[in-house]
Amino acid sequence: MKNLKQIKMKLSGILGVSFLVILFSCSHQNNSSKENEIGNEKASTTVNFPDSSLNHFIKEFSNFYYAFKNKEHKTLNNYIDPDHGFVIIYSEGAMPQVSSTDNLTSFTTSSDKQIYDLIDFPDIALKNEDLPRVDCNSNFFYDKSGSYFSYENPTAQQEMWIYGNFNENEKDYFKKVASTLTFNVIITGHGRYGVEFKNNKLKVIFIDIRKPCNA
16 A cells, blocks of 8 residues: 555544534434434435346445455455555544554554454345434434445535545545445444445445444
């Protein structure tokens, strides 16, 4: 990887307007009358892809997920950009942090914890449905449990790259990929992913492993 060698940076207080906080802001989720404010920026929608493409996506993402769970570094490399790495959004205190790594299996946080210390890996059976709504009164923080994917793209509008210590090349990269994210994936009890899926090829761009309702 050329530029993002486990960059660790604290996000500024301006994060209140960034997509990172908006994704899981309880001030939105607690107002049930606002159908669009569901912890996802806007109501999610299913995707009009051919069944064969959707099935291939499910297969590819499942391969990535279980390689991640089983610490299969060589397999993970197939799904991570070799130049820019894999972005991880996490929290170990009041402020969220963003890091990038080219090796998920050996990634450590700013307090030297492995990512495997911070998340669980439930079994998944991906469904192409509306994403779960954050529910801070639920034991698992969502109105339904399971693993779901849907098309939505709040990332491009919220410009998360301006809140970190990225150089210009890295900012250009994230602006480009933010505009072309294909799916969001939520696995309750695990995290949220932003992914590209083009020509039946999967690239996993980021994971947000912060717990909803903690923001």
